[in-house]
Amino acid sequence: MLTQARTSLPYVSEDRRGASDRRPARAYWPRLVPLLALLACATRVPSFTVPLWNPDEGYLAVQARMLAHGGRLYETVVDRKPPLVPWLYEAAFAVFGSGSLTPLRVCAVAAQLITALLLASFARRRWGDTAGRTAGVLYLLASIGLNPQDAQAATFEVFMLPWTAAALWCADRRRWGWCGAAVAGAFLAKQTGGAVLVPVAWMLWRCGAPRRDVVRCAGGIAVPVLGAALATDPAGFLFWTVTGSGAYASFTGSELHVLARGLTNAAILAVACAGILPPVVRVLRIARTGCAELWLWLGSSAGAVLLGFHFFGHYYLQLIPPLALLGTAALQILPRERLVTALLTSACCCLLFVTWGMLAPHPELAHAQRVAREVRTHSDPREPVLVWGIHPETYWMAGREPASRFLTAGLLTNYSGGRDGPQVGERYAVAGAWDVFREEFARRAPRLVVDDSRGKPYGVERTRSLRRMLAAYEVAGDVDGAVVYVRRQ
Numbered sequence: 001m002l003t004q005a006r007t008s009l010p011y012v013s014e015d016r017r018g019a020s021d022r023r024p025a026r027a028y029w030p031r032l033v034p035l036l037a038l039l040a041c042a043t044r045v046p047s048f049t050v051p052l053w054n055p056d057e058g059y060l061a062v063q064a065r066m067l068a069h070g071g072r073l074y075e076t077v078v079d080r081k082p083p084l085v086p087w088l089y090e091a092a093f094a095v096f097g098s099g100s101l102t103p104l105r106v107c108a109v110a111a112q113l114i115t116a117l118l119l120a121s122f123a124r125r126r127w128g129d130t131a132g133r134t135a136g137v138l139y140l141l142a143s144i145g146l147n148p149q150d151a152q153a154a155t156f157e158v159f160m161l162p163w164t165a166a167a168l169w170c171a172d173r174r175r176w177g178w179c180g181a182a183v184a185g186a187f188l189a190k191q192t193g194g195a196v197l198v199p200v201a202w203m204l205w206r207c208g209a210p211r212r213d214v215v216r217c218a219g220g221i222a223v224p225v226l227g228a229a230l231a232t233d234p235a236g237f238l239f240w241t242v243t244g245s246g247a248y249a250s251f252t253g254s255e256l257h258v259l260a261r262g263l264t265n266a267a268i269l270a271v272a273c274a275g276i277l278p279p280v281v282r283v284l285r286i287a288r289t290g291c292a293e294l295w296l297w298l299g300s301s302a303g304a305v306l307l308g309f310h311f312f313g314h315y316y317l318q319l320i321p322p323l324a325l326l327g328t329a330a331l332q333i334l335p336r337e338r339l340v341t342a343l344l345t346s347a348c349c350c351l352l353f354v355t356w357g358m359l360a361p362h363p364e365l366a367h368a369q370r371v372a373r374e375v376r377t378h379s380d381p382r383e384p385v386l387v388w389g390i391h392p393e394t395y396w397m398a399g400r401e402p403a404s405r406f407l408t409a410g411l412l413t414n415y416s417g418g419r420d421g422p423q424v425g426e427r428y429a430v431a432g433a434w435d436v437f438r439e440e441f442a443r444r445a446p447r448l449v450v451d452d453s454r455g456k457p458y459g460v461e462r463t464r465s466l467r468r469m470l471a472a473y474e475v476a477g478d479v480d481g482a483v484v485y486v487r488r489q
Contacts, residue, residue, distance in 0.1 A: 032120060032133055039140045040113040043350060046144075046152050046357025047105045051397075052365060053153035055408070056314075057101060058393025060155065062407055064089035065098050065396065071405075074236030078405050082241050083228055084188040085156050098396075101154060108154040111162050116140050118165035119321055122172055123328045131328050134339065138276060139324035141346040143317070145272015146265065148357035150313030157317040160189035164196040165321050168297065171203040176213040180220020187221075188228055191241060192304035192318065197221075199296040206293070244430055245308075262311030269316045272353060275346030276327035279338055283330035291329050298322035310416065364391065367480050371450060372397035374479045378486055379448045386441075388466065389452030389482070390415065403446035404437055412437060413458040424457045426465060434465060441469055447487055449473055454481040 052058055063077050067090045071077040079086070089104060096103040116136040124132025144151040163186035170179035179200055186193025204217060229237040270277065301318040305311065331339045368391045375398040379385050384403035387394045392407040410416045414428035426434060449470060453459035460467050460483075473485035 028124075028129060028132075032136065033117065035133075036116045036120070036136045036140060037113055039137065040109050040116065043140055043144050043354060044105070044109050044112065044152065046148055046354060046360075047108065047154070048102065049358065050362055050365060052101060052368075052393050054149045054155070054314075055391055055393060056155040057104075057153050058368075058391065058396055059407055060086060060089045061093075061098065061101065061396040062392050062402060064093045066402070068093060068098070069401075073232045074240050075233050076405050078236075078240055078411070079407075080240055080245050080411075081156060081190060082188045083232055083237075084185070085159050085190075088159065104154040108158045111159050112140065112143055114162040115143075115165045115321060118162065118169045119324055122165075122169050123325060125172060127329065127332050130339075131332055134331060134343070135324055135328040137343065138327055138346055139321060141343075141350040142272050142276060142320050142324060144353045144357065145269055145320070145349065146313040146316060146353075147268065148353070148360045150265075151317070151353065152357050153314065155314060156190040157314045160186050160193040161317065161321060163189060164193055164297075164318070167196045167200055168203075168293070171200045171293075174207060174209070174213070176204065176209065177216040177220045180217040180222075181224055182220075183217075184221045184224035188224060192307060192315070195300040195304040195318070196297065198300035199293040202296050203293050258309060258311060265311060265313045265316055268313070269319065272349050273320075273323055273327075273346075274349050275342040275344070276323055279330035279334055279342055280323075280326050282338075283333060291326065294322050294325050294329065298326065365393075367391075367482075368394050369397055371452060371479050371482050374477060374482075374484055375400055375448060375450060378476055378484060383447035384444060385448040385450070386446040387450045387452055388458075388460065389450070389454075390456075391452060394450070394452070403444065404440045406433060406437060409453065409458045413463065415456065415458040426463060438465065438469075445472070445487060448476075449485040449487075450479075450482055451485065452482040 047053070052061075059079065063071075063073075063079065063086045066077045067073065067086065073083050073086065077086075088107065092103040092107065116139045119139050120132040120136035123135035163182050167179050167182035167186060170176070170182055183194065183197050183200060186196050200217070204214060298319065301322060304318055305315045327342065331342060371387070371391075372394050375385055375387075375394065379398075379400060381399060383400070385395070385398070385400045386403040388409050390408045390410055392402075395402050395407070406412055412429045412433050413424055413426065415424045451460050460470065470485055473487050475483060476486040477484040
């Protein structure tokens with residue numbers, strides 16, 4: 001046993017452990033795919049129980065409607081995110097209608113299943129059949145191991161993960177052109193997906209790839225990214241996805257609050273990975289795993305979580321695929337009973353998070369629904385409205401057109417996720433945003449304005465420009481602290 005424990009797991013895929021454990025692919029995948037599909041569906045049952053999980057889903061839904069009605073991404077429809085997921089929402093709405101996010105929930109299940117299958121294929125190639133099944137199952141069991149509003153939502157990170165797994169899968173098979181395309185897909189789903197380039201670059205160097213393979217990989221990255229830029233607005237694409245978020249990516253403001261959030265989400269994920277982490281720690285003490293690319297993947301993903309110093313729970317989803325593969329690698333050199341223990345522990349933790357998802361309260365969703373009803377009462381479907389807050393889903397629920405391309409007060413004040421320190425206010429807005437906002441307000445003043453700040457530091461009383469705009473409005477009601485203003489006739 002000691003000799004086995006000291007054995008290093010090989011990097012080279014062709015010299016993998018567990019080769020005698022292999023079965024023909026025709027027998028292996030028809031059994032594994034239904035198992036993983038059932039598990040993917042079971043873990044995401046809670047996602048179908050509520051109409052909306054978090055403001056990111058609401059933002060995407062409103063963006064998709066605006067795009068469907070002639071909006072232009074990074075011009076009249078703006079966000080700090082790449083275009084892939086807004087386009088996915090737009091396509092789903094075009095086919096199934098925009099009244100429900102159920103089709104996107106199904107897409108999220110498919111994304112998690114694809115990620116699990118890619119990880120299973122990677123592990124099977126390295127360590128054999130059992131490892132393949134282990135990696136796929138461990139990933140899906142841990143994939144919902146965060147606050148339900150982070151883990152169950154159909155947002156950027158969920159659709160980014162298949163691309164990151166595909167990048168490692170292609171690199172392991174030295175398909176460098178497709179590998180680059182997968183890296184580009186990860187970046188176009190969310191900027192931090194580009195962190196997978198770190199292990200890809202190491203694998204490219206480690207295998208001694210000739211220059212033509214480097215060119216293929218670089219071309220695979222460049223072509224989709226440049227294509228996305230040209231399909232939108234190149235200058236706007238560069239600004240909104242790369243250069244225009246300096247104030248947002250800052251640690252200044254509510255440091256203790258943000259740090260507490262980061263530690264809390266890390267602790268929650270550690271509970272979800274209770275079956276994975278002990279084997280990894282055990283192997284670190286007794287042997288080398290020989291999986292440098294997986295450690296680089298985990299390290300670069302951790303760096304992506306830290307980037308911006310916000311530590312939202314959904315950021316941590318990026319850590320789960322490399323953790324699942326590292327856990328699988330560690331379990332190959334531990335006694336078989338450790339594998340059983342890891343799977344049972346992961347299953348129990350998964351059940352805990354599924355239960356949390358089914359029973360979790362949704363106070364902000366209920367508030368947004370009440371505000372949406374009030375908006376419908378005081379406005380006509382053809383009239384634009386303005387909701388001054390951080391809940392863009394109100395527009396979607398009310399079926400009303402936003403009066404501005406800026407769907408949240410965050411873009412105009414730099415408020416985000418409880419950050420209420422000195423860097424919140426008009427002067428910390430996205431560059432040029434207030435000039436555009438005033439122009440939009442003057443050109444087509446909204447019939448209705450809802451101040452949904454509810455005491456937050458971006459409130460009307462602290463925002464001079466908006467306070468001046470509201471001089472032409474009068475108070476028409478109050479919904480749970482949200483003040484409704486109607487334009488005077």
